[in-house]
Amino acid sequence: MNTLTDRYLAATLQSVPAQRRDEIAAELRGSIEDMIEDRAGNGQDPTSAEREVLTELGNPSLLAARYADRRLQLIGPAYYLMWERLLRLLLSFVPAIVGTVVAVVTAAEGGSVGSAIGTAIWATLQTVVQIGFWTTLVFAILDRTNTTLDLPGWNIDQLPDVPVKRQISLSDTVASVVMLALTIGYLVLQHFQSWVESADGTNIPIIDPALWTSWLPVIIAVLAASGVFEFVKYRVGRWTWPLYGVKVLLALAFTVPVAWLLFEHRLFSPALVDHFDWFSQGDNLTTLAGGIVIGMAAIMIWDLVDSAAKTRRSTIV
Template sequence: MTTLTDRYLAATLRSVPVARREGIDTELRASIEDMVEGRTAGGQDAGTAEREVLTELGDPAQLAARYADRRLQLIGPTYYLAWERLLKLLLSFVPATVGTLVGLVAAADGGTVGAGIGQGISAAIQVAVQIGFWVTLVFAILERTNTPLGLPGWSVDQLPEGPVDRQITLSDVTASIAFLALFAIYLPFQHYRSFVPADGDGNLPILDPALWSFWLPFLIAVLVATIGLEIAKYRAGRWTWPLVAVNALLDLAFAVPVVWLMSTDRLLNPDFVARFEWLGEGDNLKSITTVVVVGTALVTLWDIIESAVKTRRHSA
């Protein structure tokens, strides 16, 4: 009759290389017999002792993996940190960038704004899933083939100098991101629900619908990129000159089109202007244009100067 030990050994050995089975069989069988004898010498029943010993040894598949030096995890400790860092880096900007570009192309190619946003979100999700799958697959293969990555080893020289004196707080970044996100959402939202009634209880967009051919998708993309900048600022903990340069570029990318469109009477929806008679009286519309242009220029200039001053103070 086949004993529990024979069955346990058979289950273990079928998962190890053939060339090592005989040696492992001899070694493991001897170990089991020694442990069983130790228990029976203390007065325990042989059958009970055998069952308890095999239970302590655990799942035969796990024991076989240890004998064969085969990893049972998808990404082991050797490559885990490299996998995690690369995955976080790619997911931090690639899906959002692809989604924004797809949405802009869809909206500019004669599609509706809603369809463009939907396609952009769908593309971002698909890209994120693909990045997660392929990066994990590559590292799993590297793990199992013991392929060296050639990455520099860790040393104490990589330790930070001391606690980071944060110049940029989480509350400030959260408030900025919330404002930017609401602004970016409102641009397409006002096209469908601006809360300005038109004739026949319809919706009257505040901004000229003709701008959806390019400028409004462009401005939304700038706002999304600015959200990415806010995240980068928080991760850095303080302003740096590269961040100042990117901030100035994004500020100008938003402000210049707004100023130009407002100055040429192309920003506001003509039907919206006609809806309010007082806008057409005297220089009212011109005054509003001046306020928007000057206000946008001052806010942009202030933001650029403030970021540069903070960077200069910190680096001094």
């Protein structure tokens, strides 16, 4: 007769090693019959007692896993924290780097802006999937093979300081870094695709190409250093006078060369100036340069004054 107990045993035994099935079947059947007899001895109907006993034993797949000493998780507690830490670290910068590189290369090869952005997004998503898959696979294998990693254990000295209230928000940091990255990307992209074309369809760069051998790499390096500064500032969590000093240096390192190039009429490419008649009329080019410099100076001064006020507030004990 195909009883509930028979069905429960069959469901359990199909997931345990074949060499142990007879042993586990005898042990489990005996335990079930004993529990049913105890309940029946107390006046309970044997049929309802059997149903309650099997319900209390739970899902036969879970019971089989316990008998087989089989883990029911992809990565166990021995490796979980290490896996999570490494995954967070890799996902924090690798996809962004891959996406940026792919976008720049696509643009440099003559691809359209839409093509460069779409290719970069697709490459970023693929990188995220690949990192997640291979990292998880490696740790799953380590977990199931009980591989011992000779890594330093945790000690009391690793306890972090009590966190202080953050003055630098993650959203502000991300916004600043994205803006800097877009600026650097366009400085490179405009040399190949500025959206200004001559009569024959040739691309006209906004920035004088001659600056690639002089000031333009310096300006890009300053912008990149500003991005690194934003990350450092976020890690510190608040403004300090040393950080403020670095900000002043970076602001001057960007504004002064750009202002000088504008006043010397060396920033814009000669082809761009020739393309627009307005530039060559009277002092229009000088007036435009002066307006841009005044705007840059106003923004820089306002930003430095605001940063100085934040630094003063954060350093008052």
